[in-house]
Structure formats: C-alpha cells, structure tokens
Amino acid sequence: MHTQLVHRSAVCPRRLKASAKLILALLLVTVFVFSIVVGRYPITIPELLSTVYSYFFGSSMGHSENLETVIFNVRLPRVITAMVVGAALSIAGASYQGMFKNPLVSPDILGASAGAGFGAALAILFSLSVFMIQLSAFVWGALAVMLVYLINTKLINTKLNYEPTLGLVLSGILISSLFSSGTAAIKYIADANDKLPEITFWLMGSLSAVDKRDLLNIIFPMVAGFLLLFLVRWRINILAFGEEEARALGINTQRLRMIIILGSTLITAASVSVSGMIGWVGLVIPHLARAVAGPNYETLIPVTFIIGASYLLLVDDLARCLGAVEVPLGILTSLLGVPVFLIVLRKNIAGWR
Numbered sequence: 001m002h003t004q005l006v007h008r009s010a011v012c013p014r015r016l017k018a019s020a021k022l023i024l025a026l027l028l029v030t031v032f033v034f035s036i037v038v039g040r041y042p043i044t045i046p047e048l049l050s051t052v053y054s055y056f057f058g059s060s061m062g063h064s065e066n067l068e069t070v071i072f073n074v075r076l077p078r079v080i081t082a083m084v085v086g087a088a089l090s091i092a093g094a095s096y097q098g099m100f101k102n103p104l105v106s107p108d109i110l111g112a113s114a115g116a117g118f119g120a121a122l123a124i125l126f127s128l129s130v131f132m133i134q135l136s137a138f139v140w141g142a143l144a145v146m147l148v149y150l151i152n153t154k155l156i157n158t159k160l161n162y163e164p165t166l167g168l169v170l171s172g173i174l175i176s177s178l179f180s181s182g183t184a185a186i187k188y189i190a191d192a193n194d195k196l197p198e199i200t201f202w203l204m205g206s207l208s209a210v211d212k213r214d215l216l217n218i219i220f221p222m223v224a225g226f227l228l229l230f231l232v233r234w235r236i237n238i239l240a241f242g243e244e245e246a247r248a249l250g251i252n253t254q255r256l257r258m259i260i261i262l263g264s265t266l267i268t269a270a271s272v273s274v275s276g277m278i279g280w281v282g283l284v285i286p287h288l289a290r291a292v293a294g295p296n297y298e299t300l301i302p303v304t305f306i307i308g309a310s311y312l313l314l315v316d317d318l319a320r321c322l323g324a325v326e327v328p329l330g331i332l333t334s335l336l337g338v339p340v341f342l343i344v345l346r347k348n349i350a351g352w353r
Contacts (some may be wrong), residue, residue: 016299020292024306028083035079035317040198041070056152071302073211081210082316083309084222086285088267090308091301093282095229098236098297099260100165107268107282110168110261111175115144118179121199130209133202134217134273140179141269145261145309148175153198164243164257165262204328205276207316218270224268226305228263232256250313278312278329280337285311288340 035044036265043051051067094109108114124132151174152167183203190196199220209345235256238246244252271278286300293303312329315336321326 001298015292016303017346024292024303028306028310031078031313032083035082035313036071036075038317039075039320043067075216076317077110077143077212078207078210079313081218081274082207082217082313083270084215084218085207085278086281086312086315087305087309088222088225088271088291089278089282090285090304091226091229092264092268092312094286094297094300094304095233095236095260095264096282097286099239100169100255101240103287104283106279107264108176110148110265110270110278111173111179112141112146112265113272113277114176114179114183115271116141117277118144118182119188120202120273120276121183124202125186125190125195125198127195131213131217134214137273138221139270141272142265144179145265145269146173148172149258149261151175164254168257168261201328202276203330205278205330205333206319206326206328207275208326210274211351214274221266225263228259228266230301232259232263233296234296236260236297237295251271257274274326276330278333280333280341281308281312284337 033045033048037045037048044201047067048071051064051071055072056070070204088109093105096105096107096109116137119136119138120133123136144348148168148171151171152164167276187199190199196223234253238249238251239253240255241249243253246256268282286304288311289300289304289307292307293299312333315329315332319332320330322332
C-alpha cells in the first residue's frame, strides 16, 4: 500500500515521448559508430561492416588483419570503456544531486575520486603493474567513502546531531582533503624525471592505454552499481520531500541513502581506476538530462546514462583527433564543462526541481 502510494506520488506527470526515446537511442548508436571509424587510422563504413562480418562469420571477403586489430583490440575496448565511464560518472552525479537535494553535487562529493587518486599515485610510486594501479585506485576510492560514512554515523550524527546529508558533506570534505594532501605528498617525494610525470598524467585522466583486460576488470563493480541505482531510481524522488515526509510514506531513508552511496561508489571508483580523474561530467550531464527528461528519476537515470555515454565518447574522440599528441580527458571536460555550467547557473539552479 505504502509502496504504491509513494510510487504514484513521486512520479512527475511529465513523460518522455517515444520520439525522444528513439532520438536518444539513435544518438548513442551514431556516436558509437562514429567513434569506431574516426581517428588517426580512418576507417570507412563499408570497411567496418566487412571486417565485422569477417570477424564473426569467418569470411575472408574484405578481411584485413590490420583493420581487425584496430577495431577489436584498440578502438572497441576504448569506445565501450568511454561509454561506461561517461554513463557511470553521470548517473552517480545525478543520484547524489537527488540524495543531497543540491544541484552543485558531483560524484566526488564523498571522496571517492580523491581516494582513488591517492591509491593510484601510491601504486605508481612503488612501480606496480597496471592492474595493481587500477586495483589500488578502486580499493582506496571505496575506502575513502567508507571512512566518510563511518565518520558521519559514529561521530557527526551521534555527537553533533547534524542532519544526515549535511554530516555526509562535512565528512566528505574532510576525507577528500586528507587524501588530496596524501596525493600531493606522494608527488612531492616522487622522482621528478620518472614517477612524477606518470602520476600527473594519470591524474589528468585518459583512456589512451585502455584494452580488453581493463574493461573486464571493471565489469562486475559497474554492473552491480548500475543495477543498484536503476532499482531504486524512482525512490530518489521521495528524498526531495524531506526526511520526515519520506519516512511517513514508508521509506527507510537511511537504508536508501546507503544503497545510493554504495551504487555510486562502485561505479565512480571503478571509473576513476581505469580512466583517471575526469571532472565535470557528473556535475554537468545530469542538468542536461534533466532539461530533456524532467526531474523524475525513473526517467532521468536512463536518459542520463545515454547522454553521459554519448558525451564522453565525443570528448574522447576530440582528445584522440585534436592534435599530434593526445589531450588528457580531464582538461577537455573542464574546458567544455565550465561554460555549460555557467549557463545552468544563469538559469537559476535554485529552482531546479
């Protein structure tokens, strides 16, 4: 009874039209194909189709080992990873904005990115393998969020009696500052001719070295995080009513926040572990998706997934083709994100819901 009442009251009357859904789906498919064929080794659509056909059906017609290597070993893993990372950062940002009821929130609000950056820098300092760098980044990113949650529940909420979301923000600021200082200390003691440039480049974000193994390494946490957020997406609407109102409607707000934090942490830490620090995606894309789909999270989360995946794919294409040397993704997302967010600010984000 409570569930039906909450579900109907939380859903906004605005629905995404079938034509808009079709356009979004076509957008993602178009950007996907475009990202496969574009690059320093250009591929035509007929060459792409013939190579894919030869690869799956064993035909020698139009077969080229070079094309097959470029498509299936280089570009396809990178394109899929860019889609997954862009979608993950965007959905995490949208979920946190709903949970905190604040349009200025991004996926690194609870320290996941800062913790992952510290873990990666630490692994690079000790000359560990690529897999261990990714694992260290993921573990430290998850550990940072765990520390935030423990500080909030064991200290701030019990001793200071703050509002739960405010306590999380304060804890996130503390832990983010702590791990950012740790990363700065590692950069200070790192070899300036070897380790420091590697750490700096990783922190700027890039997908240049991504391969099939990297994609496989993040599949499980990504799928788990996406499933958690998709399953509770309509309940995020309830949090906008306020703590007491949500509880009166039969929602366990503490458990719901835990699920959102867990899902967002899994996909954010996995994203940062494989791509490095990529800012502004999780802050800007939810606003663009909200302009298309409205504030109803039942529709907003899938739309954010599509727009976020398409956006980072296009930015990665730009990074690959802009110059002779690949531009770090973090630089481009900041350059593109700042003007877009200024437009959002101008439209009075205080009334975003």
